[in-house]
Amino acid sequence: MEEYEKLLEGVRKELPEHVFQKERFEIPKVKGHIQGNRTIINNFLQIANTLRREPENMLKFILRELATPGEIKKSGSVIIGTKVPASRINEKIRQYANTYVFCYECSKPDTKIEKDGNFSFLKCMACGARHAIKSKLKL
Numbered sequence: 001m002e003e004y005e006k007l008l009e010g011v012r013k014e015l016p017e018h019v020f021q022k023e024r025f026e027i028p029k030v031k032g033h034i035q036g037n038r039t040i041i042n043n044f045l046q047i048a049n050t051l052r053r054e055p056e057n058m059l060k061f062i063l064r065e066l067a068t069p070g071e072i073k074k075s076g077s078v079i080i081g082t083k084v085p086a087s088r089i090n091e092k093i094r095q096y097a098n099t100y101v102f103c104y105e106c107s108k109p110d111t112k113i114e115k116d117g118n119f120s121f122l123k124c125m126a127c128g129a130r131h132a133i134k135s136k137l138k139l
Contacts, residue, residue: 016110025109027093029090030044030093031043032086037081038079038081038083039083039084041089042076044072044077047093052112053096053101058096059078061092062089066088068080097109099135103124106127108126110125119132120132120133120135
C-alpha cells in the first residue's frame, strides 16, 4: 500500500496545478446587441479563448445550429445574419462546450482535440481519457 501511495504522489506532482483547483469553470455570457436585422457579438473571441478552442470552429458549429449566416470581423466581433436572442446563443455555446470541450469522464474543461487519420478525439489532460468526437464538422 505504501508503494502505491508513493506512485500516486509521483503522478500528482507531474500533473498541472490547475487540475486540482476546485473553483467552478464558467463560460462567459454573450455580450452584444441587435443592429437592424443582424446580431453582433462583441466578446466572441474571449469566449473561444476561455474554452481554448478555435473561434472559426466554434462559430461554424453555432451558425450551423442556428441555421443562419455569419462571420468574424477583423475587429474581433461576430456578425450573425439574423436577429437571435443572447439566451439562444448562450445555449448553443453551452451545447458546443458539452460536445467539444468538457471531458466525458471527469467533466473538466482541460481537453484538447486530437486528429488521428479521419477521426477526431477529445483528449482530457486532467484524467487522460480519450473519446471519439461524433461530428460532421471539420475540426
